[in-house]
Amino acid sequence: MIVDMVRGMALSFSPSLVIFDCDGVLVDTEPVAGRIFAEAVIELGYPATYDECLRTFRGRSMASAVEIIEARLGSSVPAGWADEMWRRTEMAFASGVAPIAGVAEAVSHIHKHGVPFCLASSGEMPFIHRNLRSAGLFDYFDGRMFNAAMVARGKPAPDLFLHAASRMGHAAETCVVIEDSLPGVQAAVAAGMAVIGYAGDPLTDAAALESEGAHVISDMSALRDILVLC
CATH class of the missing domain: 3.40.50.1000 (HAD superfamily/HAD-like)
Known part of the structure; x- marks a missing residue:
């Protein structure tokens, strides 16, 4: 044990x-990355509040998150959406x-x-x-x-x-x-x-x-x- x-x-x-x-x-x-991701998810029309998005997607891989988003929306996320998330996140942490x-x-x-x-x-x-x-x-x-x-x-x-x-x-x-x-x-x-x-x-x-x-x-x-x- x-x-x-x-x-x-x-x-x-x-x-x-x-x-x-x-x-x-x-x-x-997490606070900055979570905010960026939640805002982007809501922009897609995902029916949830900011706090709900944080609870749903925190700790998940991008593939797992996209699977949930697409199942809820009934459609695919736009081409390059995940890459855009990484770009926004990278910019946010560029200063360390x-x-x-x-x-x-x-x-x-x-x-x-x-x-x-x-x-x-x-x-x-x-x-x-x-x-x-x-x-x-x-x-x-x-x-x-x-x-x-x-x-x-x-x-x-x-x-x-x-x-x-x-x-x-x-x-x-x-x-x-x-x-x-x-x-x-x-x-x-x-x-x-x-x-x-x-x-x-x-x-x-x-x-x-x-x-x-x-x-x-x-x-x-x-x-x-x-x-x-x-």
Whole structure:
């Protein structure tokens, strides 16, 4: 077992591998990227509010998001629509992005204890590389980055997390995932992995993450207390 709960004590995890999501977990991109995406979806005529779009599409791969949009609209998105989303997002982050508060210290702590970790994101790899470099985290994850383009199905399917665990040489049941989105939590649970839900962003629905099986934290410094690193 990698999860222990003792009456009166905090939940703790003893993972063989820690798998980080990227946007909203390592780099502080979700508020801006989510706004750009939600505005573009609504422009297509998608019948939802801004907040509803954030809840629906946060954490999903572009392919998964487009599938939902087209099913709801009953028509295809315009040619080049996805490329335009990446262009708008790239422009928004051209001046750089910051790491999530406390995550650099948490990653360094895991690294110093010799526990393997990696990244598994729905994002496009060029954006992942650029944002990690901007946030000063690239060297930690160089050679240990996996994204939705590598698997048949993106989050909330378990494929990406299972792929990352397999490539890193670890069994799913010994992994802990750190996620901030509902599809990400659902993907981790479907993969048979323990999951820590990060709800530091006010727009994150902490109750929804918890209801899907995540142990929710609002401060990355909490990882030092709940990850038992041997």
